[in-house]
Amino acid sequence: MASRIPVPQLQGVTREEFLQRIxxxxxxxxxxxxxxxxxxxxxxxxxxxxxxxxxxxKIHVSAVxxxxxxxxxxxxxxxxxxxxxxxxxxxxxxxxxxxxxxxDIRKQFPxxxxxxxxxxxxxxxxxxxxxxxxxxxxxxLWTHYDVMDNFLxxxxxxxxxxxxxxxxxxxxxxxxxxxxxxxxxxxxLNKYPLFFKARRFECVLEAGDVLFIPxxxxxxxISEEFGVGVNVFWKHLxxxxxxxxxxYGNKDPTAASRAIQILDRALKTLDExxxxxxxxxxxxMVLRIQDKAFSSNYE
Amino acid sequence: MASRIPVPQLQGVTREEFLQRIxxxxxxxxxxxxxxxxxxxxxxxxxxxxxxxxxxxKIHVSAVxxxxxxxxxxxxxxxxxxxxxxxxxxxxxxxxxxxxxxxDIRKQFPxxxxxxxxxxxxxxxxxxxxxxxxxxxxxxLWTHYDVMDNFLxxxxxxxxxxxxxxxxxxxxxxxxxxxxxxxxxxxxLNKYPLFFKARRFECVLEAGDVLFIPxxxxxxxISEEFGVGVNVFWKHLxxxxxxxxxxYGNKDPTAASRAIQILDRALKTLDExxxxxxxxxxxxMVLRIQDKAFSSNYE
Numbered sequence: 116m117a118s119r120i121p122v123p124q125l126q127g128v129t130r131e132e133f134l135q136r137i138x139x140x141x142x143x144x145x146x147x148x149x150x151x152x153x154x155x156x157x158x159x160x161x162x163x164x165x166x167x168x169x170x171x172x173k174i175h176v177s178a179v180x181x182x183x184x185x186x187x188x189x190x191x192x193x194x195x196x197x198x199x200x201x202x203x204x205x206x207x208x209x210x211x212x213x214x215x216x217x218x219d220i221r222k223q224f225p226x227x228x229x230x231x232x233x234x235x236x237x238x239x240x241x242x243x244x245x246x247x248x249x250x251x252x253x254x255x256l257w258t259h260y261d262v263m264d265n266f267l268x269x270x271x272x273x274x275x276x277x278x279x280x281x282x283x284x285x286x287x288x289x290x291x292x293x294x295x296x297x298x299x300x301x302x303x304l305n306k307y308p309l310f311f312k313a314r315r316f317e318c319v320l321e322a323g324d325v326l327f328i329p330x331x332x333x334x335x336x337i338s339e340e341f342g343v344g345v346n347v348f349w350k351h352l353x354x355x356x357x358x359x360x361x362x363y364g365n366k367d368p369t370a371a372s373r374a375i376q377i378l379d380r381a382l383k384t385l386d387e388x389x390x391x392x393x394x395x396x397x398x399x400m401v402l403r404i405q406d407k408a409f410s411s412n413y414e
Numbered sequence: 415m416a417s418r419i420p421v422p423q424l425q426g427v428t429r430e431e432f433l434q435r436i437x438x439x440x441x442x443x444x445x446x447x448x449x450x451x452x453x454x455x456x457x458x459x460x461x462x463x464x465x466x467x468x469x470x471x472k473i474h475v476s477a478v479x480x481x482x483x484x485x486x487x488x489x490x491x492x493x494x495x496x497x498x499x500x501x502x503x504x505x506x507x508x509x510x511x512x513x514x515x516x517x518d519i520r521k522q523f524p525x526x527x528x529x530x531x532x533x534x535x536x537x538x539x540x541x542x543x544x545x546x547x548x549x550x551x552x553x554x555l556w557t558h559y560d561v562m563d564n565f566l567x568x569x570x571x572x573x574x575x576x577x578x579x580x581x582x583x584x585x586x587x588x589x590x591x592x593x594x595x596x597x598x599x600x601x602x603l604n605k606y607p608l609f610f611k612a613r614r615f616e617c618v619l620e621a622g623d624v625l626f627i628p629x630x631x632x633x634x635x636i637s638e639e640f641g642v643g644v645n646v647f648w649k650h651l652x653x654x655x656x657x658x659x660x661x662y663g664n665k666d667p668t669a670a671s672r673a674i675q676i677l678d679r680a681l682k683t684l685d686e687x688x689x690x691x692x693x694x695x696x697x698x699m700v701l702r703i704q705d706k707a708f709s710s711n712y713e
Contacts, residue, residue, distance in 0.1 A: 141690055281690070281693070281694040281697070282693070282694075282697070284694065284697050284698060284701070285697060285700070285701060289698070289701065330691075331690070331691065331694050352687070352688070352691070356686075356687070367695070368687060368691060370683050370684060370686040370687050371684065371687060371691065371695040371698075373680075373683050374680040374681070374683040374684045374695060374699065375680070375695070375698070375699060375702065377676060377677075377679050377680035377683060378676075378677060378680045378699050378702060378703070379702075380676050381672075381673040381674070381676035381677045381680065382673070382702075382703065382706050382707055384669050384672050384673040384676060385669060385670065385673045385707055387655075387669040388651070388655070388667060388669050388670065389651070390709050391440055391580070391630070391709070392629075392630065392651070392667060392670065393707050393709065394580070394581070394707065394708055394709035395580040395581075395583065395630050396666070396670040396673060396674070396707075397703050397704075397706075397707035397708055398580070398581070398583045398584060398708070399583060399588070399670075399674070400673065400674060400677050400703055400707075401584070401700050401703055401704070402583065402584060402588065403674065403677060403678075403681075404677070404681065404696050404699055404700055404703075405696075405700070407681050407696075408681055408684055408692050408693065408695075408696035408699075409693055409696055409697070410689050410690070410692070410693035
């Protein structure tokens with residue numbers, strides 16, 4: 116198993132420091148001691164279920180803690196927000212809950228909005244969405260990437276987050292935006308022999324911490340305790356780069372989707388050749404991509 | 415340095431054995447004891463320069479034995495065939511010569527034609543070209559592949575041939591159809607760190623031997639002695655697969671060229687994204703090619 120690289124933790128970073136020194140690095144970092152407002156003390160289960168209201172929210176419900184997008188061991192449900200919070204917070208549970216609504220919590224939950232100060236480390240026009248991340252203790256969300264930059268704000272509770280660089284995508288056995296390696300802590304190395312090559316970054320988020328997850332960085336989240344979090348997504352690229360139909364922030368930028376569509380046409384052309392030739396020219400195509408589009412400038 | 419894998423040698427193979435057991439393997443093999451006609455005893459320097467005539471042929475002339483297509487340490491010349499043969503055969507030489515004319519020696523050299531029996535291990539309609547390979551002792555031709563199947567018939571003299579599988583293209587540092595690693599026997603592993611991974615097949619061709627080089631197999635030839643050889647190229651794929659403008663048998667099949675052109679459009683689309691994103695989606699494209707077009711069925 117590869118060593119675990121701790122995600123750097125920085126205390127009391129200002130907007131200017133973030134924008135000048137941290138953001139351009141495009142690497143995850145845990146920001147500690149950011150003023151998040153009164154939410155860190157106020158947001159108990161009773162308080163948020165009372166003030167959050169009864170509007171229905173979309174959730175995943177799973178019978179086991181490790182959600183599996185391949186065997187689909189979970190279902191999509193809607194529940195009134197207050198009910199959902201109460202059930203997710205139960206100490207003993209037969210089912211595990213996680214919210215997945217995409218919205219702007221400032222509009223969806225106006226009574227809670229005043230309690231949280233979202234770090235304004237980006238321009239207003241870059242804002243994409245803010246989402247409650249409320250989940251049962253033990254629940255593990257599969258490794259995936261988003262195409263937006265992301266602050267995972269841990270208001271209460273505790274999460275373990277494992278991250279992988281976009282550079283290590285080839286070791287993660289991707290299916291779309293998700294990794295097929297579900298059991299990070301005890302992976303099946305017969306099935307996923309290259310997985311051990313992926314450099315594993317790791318941090319534990321305590322109440323009050325903010326994790327910066329740059330776009331394209333893979334992340335896997337275990338809720339070690341019941342907790343309330345808020346995800347804030349914003350655009351790193353200019354607006355026209357993104358897919359206008361993207362509600363969850365996980366559709367690839369339009370230029371990337373187009374490139375992959377065009378590639379599929381190239382592969383279809385190769386299909387005219389026998390296997391031996393197809394394999395050879397596929398290898399030459401890989402060399403061409405590595406030569407023309409791989410970056411050697413960053414790790 | 416990787417071990418050297420000897421190319422299998424087979425004695426007295428018939429047309430049927432070749433077509434049924436050897437050809438479908440798509441691997442190089444040295445055929446010994448094939449009846450090549452009287453050329454093996456008749457083709458002395460005097461004889462072929464006399465009967466070959468004075469028609470001009472295209473040649474490479476190099477001041478050093480190892481031809482280098484990067485620094486271009488050779489020039490293209492034309493010489494009358496008889497002059498060329500005499501100069502290439504000189505024991506002491508300041509210049510190294512190798513012929514590169516592409517034609518049908520049966521038409522170009524009618525007086526020599528009757529001396530050689532070209533093994534008819536393919537259909538007449540598959541025939542592409544037959545070419546004299548006459549070169550000075552010591553001359554080394556760079557590692558390259560051709561898109562046609564190939565019999566290298568060693569009539570007189572001795573050659574060492576090193577071959578690499580098309581599967582190992584990624585370790586050969588290609589520039590088009592040629593490998594940039596010129597010095598096979600003492601490669602610069604700082605410059606070409608992956609070269610040692612390429613499995614090296616090797617054989618020495620004695621007078622009378624025929625080497626089958628399947629299309630796409632890389633080969634590097636050193637003439638250990640002055641010698642006369644004949645290369646016979648034929649089409650493995652159906653005629654319409656090949657580039658109609660190809661005279662040397664080294665233009666990629668049209669479907670492959672088209673696929674690479676389409677790929678270039680995909681890469682141009684990726685250029686709209688910043689480096690970090692371009693790198694990531696280029697990696698995803700590589701995974702897609704490996705998944706869809708790489709073969710796992712043959713070594």
